[in-house]
Amino acid sequence: MVLEIRNLSAGYSQFGVLDNVSLELAEGGFLGILGRNGVGKTTLLKSIAGPVRPVSGEVLFGGENVVGWSTSDIARAGLALVLDRKGIFRSLTVLENLRLAARLHKDKEQRWTVDDVLQMFPRLSERSKAPGGGLSGGEQQMLAIARALLCQPRLLLLDEPTEGLAPKIVDEVVDLLQRLRKSGLTAIVVDQRLETVFDTCDEVIVMSRGTPALRSTSTELRQRPEVLEEHLGV
Template structure:
């Protein structure tokens, strides 16, 4: 069976500055791929390139074996890809409920549809806050809302940038618990996060970027159990 996501030889520039150099990896249905690396190594650019927010100059991005690297972001979204951006980017003038209804997908889907009720089951806090504006939420609640908004598009693949950065420990655990539930439902996820121990609890494989290249890829337990590898690729 072909992977749901295939990234091959991806090269991306900002102006004349090249950021990605031949990045490649894949992810299947129900698989979580963790994308790691020090700051400035190309993780966010990789997600943006997959989503079509920054168009790669070379390489291929296939969703369900369909080349998408030249498509605009809205077509990639219609193909079943959603992104949870770094910084959450909630709307100041929309309530929690309005965020969800605004993003609700009307397209046909072979998977169970995401509804407001289903979101409330995943994130009960959002039901408690459904009348609040996005900017009235805590950082952790905004992250839950950003994930929920992405899910309302009924994606097959979610790209999650900095899943738990700056969040309180209890909120981080809620986010990881939700990602494990999404994985069990068969959703494919590519997630960027700095915390190896927490990421290893949900990711099947890790891809480590260094200066825009894939420096290491492998089983999560192998990296977690090898301090020398961690220091080499993730240490400050």
């Protein structure tokens, strides 16, 4: 298993958010996470990647418990978190952003190169000389994902990759995620759009009150509208 979470509880200050969460993800799996606002989806990603320190439980990444590790140490171990288009340098050009990410991880096996991601993101190739701060929301999202790939991740965590994007750009992001899944990358995708998760992920976890309420294949969950109504109100 790439990731094993055991009895994980976490939150902010005195406010508990995650309650006794357990899950696992095998190499090459694409796992979607759905749930209403406030059920702990983003907190779960942050607890895995390090920005939120769990109160109890274990996060085994590649067999090692990374609870208590710094975010930089977890990232160096091969975990990349893309959070709300953050992680780009607004004053640097697209190409400079990509080259910097590649340079910082040049000691790792190079599964992804700058040329690779520019081929994967034609829009970024066209905008390679534009500053990061001058990109549209969709282009910034693509740049954030491209930079994450240049970290040579073993596990990619994506938080709301299509939030606030125009429908055409959503389609481009979904197409990208499908190609990443076919490449064998392992990922967890949190998104409010059901179709984004269903179209890109093999399995889906629906969270309720800080813990997984059910886990199902995307195909099966599409056919269970009563479950979607109960847990998501759709």
